[in-house]
Amino acid sequence: MPPEILQPVFSYSWPVVFGVFALSGFILGWTAQRGNYCFVNAMTSIFTVRSFERFGALLILFGLSALGCGLLVAAGVVPAYDQYYFNYFAGWYILVGSFIFGFGAALAGGCNLSMLYRAASGYVQNWIELFGMMIGTYIFAVGIWPFQLYTMEKGIFSTTSGGYVEYVPYLLFHSVSGTAVLLTSLLFGVPLISLGIYLQRYTRAKWSGKGGGFTSFSMSLNRALPVKSFGGNFPSPTPQPSGGLRLSQEVKDLLLLRKPYGTNLSTVILALDMIMVFLIGAGYTFNYLVITSSDGGRFFEYILMLAGVHLFLNTPWFSDSLSIVDASTLMVVMLCVGAFASSYLSGDFKIRIPREKKRLLIGFVGGMLVGIGVRMALGCNVGLMWTNFAQLGYDGIIFLFGMLGGVYLAVKVQERL
């Protein structure tokens, strides 16, 4: 049986560990805001404008994260148990939860990541979504979690443990050796990156062949389609730089926040962010990027603390699954700070109230579904899907398909609203 003992790989004090997680949150918020990075919008664009550019970027992100973390383990820099230690259980709840999450997030107008950075950029609809998510988390804790926990304990359509049991190198090779991890990370990384690049090229080729150029075509499509149905944040595929633009000018514009980050630049920065946390947090805590458990449940608990209510004393899930603080707490706070700083310094920050008031209600309902969905799935698009690719697990793959199904349904529902 592979070892399951968590020991710090490098020696730091706790403030440094918390500080690094806070820094990673800041980078995450800053980059996602500058790149308008949204997992849900990447998926809705497949079903509405048949654009795979941003979805391709997601696949590249997953591939880079799997490859980067896998290579660190294969090279012996980080022990394998630091990669699989926090692998969750897998079961029916991931598929159902991710479906509900995808549906709710597409309705509300943003995934967990974009909800936070847009909320920090002044989008009122995402504030409402965030609040709805808190309520959804409470509904889950009281109404669903006891039943879900029962099925997890009894192994009903569920594994009864996580860790190396869900570690793909172990499943494939019955080993957690460097070679097994190397081969698995290549198995994850190379196809994902290749497919992502292929999808991006395919989309660009398709759009450039439509006449009038890629950008003008995307603009015309944005005008033609019900953009506001998705919170007014519908993605346009990234415009390509003209040949005459010098690289130095490009870099200067990016540094001075005159231009948003391209999709692939954001992807690379986010992947490096994940790898940094994986390396620094190894042996201390959940060494991946995670934002769900904090913003949904913990902050609701914090708000109620001000009123003297202590959910952790008598409420399921809050009492058995959520420590009072952990490194992700500061990650979420600094994600919002990073997104705010980025939007404010670039001049994007503005309090935006949707013209149609029903968008607020839809945002709230969507947020509740997001809260229920992410808790059922044991994580969100970042804390479970993206992270699990870096963990070389298979939960992320289940989540990806479930979320795609939910987003597809939401697109169809939105067309009729």
Next chain:
Amino acid sequence: MKTAYVRKLLAPVVLSLFAVGWYEFSVIYLASNNQLALSSGDLAVYVIPQQFQGYLTATLWICYFVVFMGLAMFWYNLVNIVREEEGGRWEFGAIDLAMPLAIALELVAFFYLGNSLIGDNVAVRLLGYCAVLGCLMWFWYNSVKYVRVREVV
């Protein structure tokens, strides 16, 4: 005053206040609730002292950073707004740039020399920190103004 100006000036101040509020919330509420979790035997919620102290220390650093960042943004925008209102024509020299730094250094020296007298008096120390911080903000304001004036010239 234009609403855009109010937004530009208010937002960073709110950010700074949020950082201070978050730290105070952590010290007051989270620490006491952590003890409550321990006394009620809820070890899934309880965070061990070293880790909790690490969180508080990191939060304090972050609080300093965010407050500084917020105030810097505030001053930067104030400079921009004043410049816009005055049509961008200023006369400004290096002496204006050096003055706040000199005063800040004087204050630091004063507090350093008077350390034994001040002791653990938090109120006096807080006053000193505020004064030095104010000078640094003033320096920031002047340096941005200086650059802007040079650009105009």
